[in-house]
Amino acid sequence: MGRGDIDALGADYITVVTAHAGAGASTVALAISDAAAATDRRVHLVDAARPHRSGLIAAASAELGTDAAGAWRRGSRDRVTIDRRVADVEPDGWPVLPINEEPAITVLDLGLLAPEDVARLAAARTRTVVVCRPTVPGMRLTEHVLSQLVEQPVVVAVVGPARWPQAVNANCVPRLRELRSQGRVIRVPVDRRLQTAGLTGDRLPKAVEAAGRSLAALLMPAVPPQPRHRHRAAAFQPGTAGETQ
Structure with missing residues (x-):
């Protein structure tokens, strides 16, 4: 996204970035969004990737069309509204929801x-x-990103096995060790089905859902789950998703 888009981020947003290519940011962003929605909150998940790089292209269970400018394509997934870019051309700003659908949580999948x-x-x-993988290069690249976010609430999602290889433990960087000791490093398991099929409108695997709940608990205040009821997907309001916040 462009300079103005990042400068305009709200302080209440949850941003998901990857320390290196192929780490799994979209899976983590969707897991956090689903976990927040499970507490009966309305969630807006925005994918900043170009269309050919999007990991969320099939994550919605229903498609709701595009905005009037044709910049954002909207879909729904229970109480999660997903917006993703239509074209490689950068939109003028982040998509917004109609006032009656304003989200309690906004999650931005910013990728690399x-x-x-x-x-x-x-x-x-x-x-x-x-988001990173438990490899020696992954640890080094993660430390580089963390070194620039020292004044910010940060959680690390490590996508991979429960036990890190010995070489990875030996090269675990200081900032990551500190966050790990604080319980702010969460393991996200690798799922074979997701590796093969990618993210779809189906529920995430239970172990990935559990990781999403752990991440969400660290990122937002606790809200008791409310009684669930069916929500009919609202029609996409033309002209609302391409406006600058």
């Missing part, structure tokens, strides 16, 4: 950011999840 964008993200004061 350029170094200058990470620096601007630090100034935005959002709650950030850094």
Whole structure:
């Protein structure tokens, strides 16, 4: 996304970034969104990736069309509204929901950011999840991102096995060790079905759902779950999703 988009992030947003390519940011962002929705909150999940790089292209259970400008394509997944880019051209701003659908939680899947964008993200004061894999290069790249987010509430999602390889433990960087000792490093298991089929409108595997709940608990205040009832997907209101916040 462009410079203005990152500068305009709300302090109440949850941003998900990846320390390196292929870490699994979209899976983590969707797991957090589903966990928040399970507490009867309305969630807005925005995918900043170009269409051919989107990991959320099939994550909605119902498609609701595009905004008037044709910049964002909207879908729904229970109480999660998903917006993803229509074209490679960067939209003028983040999509917004109609007033009667304003979300309690906004999750931004930012993916892999350029170094200058990470620096601007630090100034935005959002709650950030850094996603990585438990490899030696992954640890080094994660430390580089964490070093720029020292003033920000950060959680690390490590996608991989429960036991890290010995070489990874030996190269666990200081900031990551500190967060691990604080209980702010959450393991997200690798699921074979997701690896094969990708993210779809189906429920996430139970172990991935559980990781999403653990991450959500660290990122937002606790709200007791409310009685669930069916919500009919609202029609996409033309002209609402392409406006700058």
